Amino acid sequence: MRKSLAVIYVFLVSLAAILAAVGIGAFVLLILGADVVTVYRVILTEPLKDLFGITEILVRAVPLILVALGIAIAFRSGILNIGAEGQMQMGIIAAAAVAIALPTLPKYILLPLSLLAGALGGALWASIAGALKARLGVNEILSTLMLNYIAAQLYGFLLRGPMIDPAEIQMGSGTPQSVRLPKAVWIDRIIPGMRLHYGIVIALVLAVLVYLLLWRTTWGFKLRAAGAEPKAARYGGIKVERCILSAMILAGAFAGLAGAVEVTAVHRRAIEGISSGYGFSGIVVALFGGLHPAGIIPSALFLGLLLIGADMTQRAMSVPANMVLVLQGAVILSIISAKMFINDPYARDRFYRFVSRRGNEPH
Amino acid sequence: MDEKIQNLKIMGITKRFPGVLACDAIDLEVGENQVFALVGENGAGKTTLMNMLMGLYQPDEGEIRINDRKVQFHTPAEAFAAGIGMVHQHFMLVPNMTVAENVALGAREFHSLGRLDLGGAKKRIKDISARYNLPVQPESYIWQLSVGEQQRVELIKTLCFGARFLILDEPTSALTPQETEELLDLLRRMSEDMSIIFISHKLQEVTSLSDQVGILRHGKMVFTGPTSAQSPAKLAALMTGHEVNLPKNECPEEGGLRMLSIKGLKVRSDRGFLAVDGLDLAIHSGEILGLAGVSGNGQKELADALAGLRPVESGVIDLEGRNITNLSPQEIISNGFGYIPEDRNHEGIVPSFSIKENLILKDFASPEFSQGPFLSLARADKYAQALKERYDIRSPSIKTQAGSLSGGNIQKVILARELARKPKVLVAVYPTRGLDMGAEEFIHTRLLELREGGAPILLISEELEELMNLSDRIAVIFKGRIIDTVRGCDATLKGLGLRMAGLVDGAEGGAA
Numbered sequence: 001m002r003k004s005l006a007v008i009y010v011f012l013v014s015l016a017a018i019l020a021a022v023g024i025g026a027f028v029l030l031i032l033g034a035d036v037v038t039v040y041r042v043i044l045t046e047p048l049k050d051l052f053g054i055t056e057i058l059v060r061a062v063p064l065i066l067v068a069l070g071i072a073i074a075f076r077s078g079i080l081n082i083g084a085e086g087q088m089q090m091g092i093i094a095a096a097a098v099a100i101a102l103p104t105l106p107k108y109i110l111l112p113l114s115l116l117a118g119a120l121g122g123a124l125w126a127s128i129a130g131a132l133k134a135r136l137g138v139n140e141i142l143s144t145l146m147l148n149y150i151a152a153q154l155y156g157f158l159l160r161g162p163m164i165d166p167a168e169i170q171m172g173s174g175t176p177q178s179v180r181l182p183k184a185v186w187i188d189r190i191i192p193g194m195r196l197h198y199g200i201v202i203a204l205v206l207a208v209l210v211y212l213l214l215w216r217t218t219w220g221f222k223l224r225a226a227g228a229e230p231k232a233a234r235y236g237g238i239k240v241e242r243c244i245l246s247a248m249i250l251a252g253a254f255a256g257l258a259g260a261v262e263v264t265a266v267h268r269r270a271i272e273g274i275s276s277g278y279g280f281s282g283i284v285v286a287l288f289g290g291l292h293p294a295g296i297i298p299s300a301l302f303l304g305l306l307l308i309g310a311d312m313t314q315r316a317m318s319v320p321a322n323m324v325l326v327l328q329g330a331v332i333l334s335i336i337s338a339k340m341f342i343n344d345p346y347a348r349d350r351f352y353r354f355v356s357r358r359g360n361e362p363h
Numbered sequence: 364m365d366e367k368i369q370n371l372k373i374m375g376i377t378k379r380f381p382g383v384l385a386c387d388a389i390d391l392e393v394g395e396n397q398v399f400a401l402v403g404e405n406g407a408g409k410t411t412l413m414n415m416l417m418g419l420y421q422p423d424e425g426e427i428r429i430n431d432r433k434v435q436f437h438t439p440a441e442a443f444a445a446g447i448g449m450v451h452q453h454f455m456l457v458p459n460m461t462v463a464e465n466v467a468l469g470a471r472e473f474h475s476l477g478r479l480d481l482g483g484a485k486k487r488i489k490d491i492s493a494r495y496n497l498p499v500q501p502e503s504y505i506w507q508l509s510v511g512e513q514q515r516v517e518l519i520k521t522l523c524f525g526a527r528f529l530i531l532d533e534p535t536s537a538l539t540p541q542e543t544e545e546l547l548d549l550l551r552r553m554s555e556d557m558s559i560i561f562i563s564h565k566l567q568e569v570t571s572l573s574d575q576v577g578i579l580r581h582g583k584m585v586f587t588g589p590t591s592a593q594s595p596a597k598l599a600a601l602m603t604g605h606e607v608n609l610p611k612n613e614c615p616e617e618g619g620l621r622m623l624s625i626k627g628l629k630v631r632s633d634r635g636f637l638a639v640d641g642l643d644l645a646i647h648s649g650e651i652l653g654l655a656g657v658s659g660n661g662q663k664e665l666a667d668a669l670a671g672l673r674p675v676e677s678g679v680i681d682l683e684g685r686n687i688t689n690l691s692p693q694e695i696i697s698n699g700f701g702y703i704p705e706d707r708n709h710e711g712i713v714p715s716f717s718i719k720e721n722l723i724l725k726d727f728a729s730p731e732f733s734q735g736p737f738l739s740l741a742r743a744d745k746y747a748q749a750l751k752e753r754y755d756i757r758s759p760s761i762k763t764q765a766g767s768l769s770g771g772n773i774q775k776v777i778l779a780r781e782l783a784r785k786p787k788v789l790v791a792v793y794p795t796r797g798l799d800m801g802a803e804e805f806i807h808t809r810l811l812e813l814r815e816g817g818a819p820i821l822l823i824s825e826e827l828e829e830l831m832n833l834s835d836r837i838a839v840i841f842k843g844r845i846i847d848t849v850r851g852c853d854a855t856l857k858g859l860g861l862r863m864a865g866l867v868d869g870a871e872g873g874a875a
Contacts, residue, residue, distance in 0.1 A: 225716065
């Protein structure tokens with residue numbers, strides 16, 4: 001009976017955390033003067049009412065899953081990667097550049113090549129922060145964050161200069177975007193008329209592979225040990241610096257791949273704003289998903305739902321779509337607080353006592 | 364003024380956790396100016412009982428009385444208000460704050476309108492340190508202080524909060540023998556002013572300090588009575604439920620192959636000075652070489668350097684004829700080097716990993732536990748299960764997080780891993796520090812077994828009795844060098860103590 005109490009406790013704390021997140025959101029909505037109940041109803045149910053909404057959720061979930069998988073590898077290996085946004089942009093550039101440079105290659109070569117280039121682009125960018133951390137002990141939060149700014153400027157420069165669509169210059173409109181990518185590099189869409197694409201398959205397969213990597217291989221064992229307690233890992237003969245570098249490279253590769261998939265499947269040309277915060281939302285997804293692929297997939301779907309729902313409320317009720325960011329923040333705060341409660345033996349004890357006192361009262 | 368605590372009674376207190384009866388109808392009484400020693404093995408329920416006294420947990424049944432009035436504490440603040448103060452086993456100090464700031468932090472009276480009254484805190488610290496002869500600089504930062512000094516700060520902090528009844532949870536487990544002596548003297552002086560509950564499993568300390576002793580076993584108080592009538596051996600038997608015989612190394616014959624030899628070793632400490640400064644040492648097969656010394660004389664750096672975890676500046680480490688100086692930890696491990704590190708909680712194990720994962724920490728990539736790039740989890744399960752039984756690791760399963768185990772069981776996990784690898788040489792650093800007698804007996808027995816099997820052991824310890832019980836030879840380290848070596852059975856407490864202080868009189872024991 002006592003064991004089941006522990007389960008009930010965790011459940012109740014989680015429930016309270018969700019309610020708290022919803023409550024914080026409601027508070028902000030009240031200040032905005034919105035109808036709280038309707039806004040939540042629209043966000044949480046409207047996207048699920050038709051196929052279009054559901055497929056759009058999946059479209060959003062693909063980059064979120066890919067980024068979050070990389071983040072999970074990095075966090076589990078003891079390196080906090082805040083630089084997925086920049087790594088994703090480098091992935092977009094690399095994938096688009098390869099596709100534009102080699103338009104005559106057949107699809108079965110060009111598409112994998114372009115995706116690989118995207119992954120490499122992200123990996124290379126991440127390896128800067130990884131090497132700085134492994135060699136010199138430079139704080140990776142600072143370095144990855146700063147590399148984001150550099151990547152954003154580089155991205156903007158390339159789209160306005162070397163990679164701009166010549167047509168934009170001729171027309172004089174100067175929109176910062178590349179030419180349309182050759183068809184041979186497009187990832188196909190699954191349902192006609194919808195944007196849902198086969199990138200979802202890539203994301204799901206990689207989720208399984210990441211699980212196998214971390215929990216079933218010797219490499220994953222090393223990475224997790226180095227992340228969980230570097231001192232003990234070193235003692236056990238594990239080269240911790242090498243783990244940090246390789247985890248960071250993997251994380252960057254996942255973010256770069258997310259960018260490559262996004263550009264070849266959804267936008268089909270490099271434009272500004274493709275990454276659109278996925279690099280940061282990916283961190284939320286990874287943490288909300290417990291840094292585990294089995295948690296990352298549902299949490300990416302949930303965040304996808306929030307993103308689409310927020311778009312819809314903006315259109316239907318003129319509540320800014322940035323409300324999603326408020327909800328994201330509230331979710332992170334609630335998760336962290338819930339973890340504190342779940343791990344606090346004294347709080348748990350008070351709960352048990354409260355329940356058993358109730359149980360002992362005469363009926 | 365606050366009323367003196369003349370009498371504290373715990374009556375029939377019971378506490379259950381999911382699946383565990385932590386305290387079972389416990390009675391206990393502490394009178395005025397008494398020192399009550401609460402004794403028991405790890406996990407016997409001592410800390411849980413005291414946490415109830417401090418308002419951290421609520422008892423399921425029973426009551427607490429102070430001066431024959433029933434009290435109920437819902438928070439530690441309420442216990443403090445009633446005059447009860449506790450010094451926890453793990454210090455609760457903020458390292459990058461000063462002593463005065465740490466004291467002011469927890470005492471409401473020094474908070475005024477968002478400001479800390481540091482002057483008031485300093486004055487209080489000075490008063491108390493003068494009264495009990497507890498030298499402490501209020502301006503020192505905690506991180507600058509030694510473990511013994513931090514202990515004093517904890518005591519002063521508790522007294523500054525107005526404690527008139529002290530609880531000390533294993534206060535000596537991290538102290539050097541010298542610091543322990545000082546603390547015991549201090550507590551004797553303090554008991555003239557207040558009552559003290561002293562939790563320990565070091566029975567020498569218990570018999571030398573306490574008036575009354577209570578023994579907890581598996582959540583039950585199995586004995587209470589005056590200490591003076593009890594011998595340490597009797598207490599040990601009551602505590603563990605069986606006769607405890609710490610095994611001894613019968614005085615051995617000389618000789619054996621030279622297995623590990625260290626010549627002219629120089630190693631720098633974290634702060635950059637030469638902590639090991641031209642050290643020579645040789646260890647032969649089938650012997651336990653005890654390394655005695657006051658902590659901080661280069662023991663940590665020596666052990667790190669042997670394991671490849673710290674660069675060797677100059678000198679040679681030779682393991683069975685192979686030069687292993689400055690090899691990587693991985694290479695040294697694969698040369699048959701076993702190592703029980705000082706920091707068992709963060710270096711000896713990965714605390715968030717399961718027992719199983721910790722047992723294969725050094726071998727996960729070996730053919731035994733892997734197949735190509737994949738781990739062979741089924742074989743690891745079987746291996747871990749066998750070791751769990753053979754080394755009596757008490758936990759619900761091999762999937763239990765290693766960090767959640769008691770100190771003794773964590774040490775058993777480390778010991779199991781290291782011994783099961785059949786090391787050619789084992790270095791054990793403070794292997795029984797802070798452990799109860801049952802665990803100590805177990806570990807000593809295993810170390811002697813390994814010695815019987817021919818593997819040499821370098822045993823680094825501060826416990827002179829442990830060294831004298833186990834060692835064939837005892838070397839004394841002082842300022843990074845071996846200043847003398849004596850045969851284990853010729854060693855005396857006095858002789859070792861003098862040598863540890865850097866004095867070699869040559870009057871006893873022969874150099875080996």
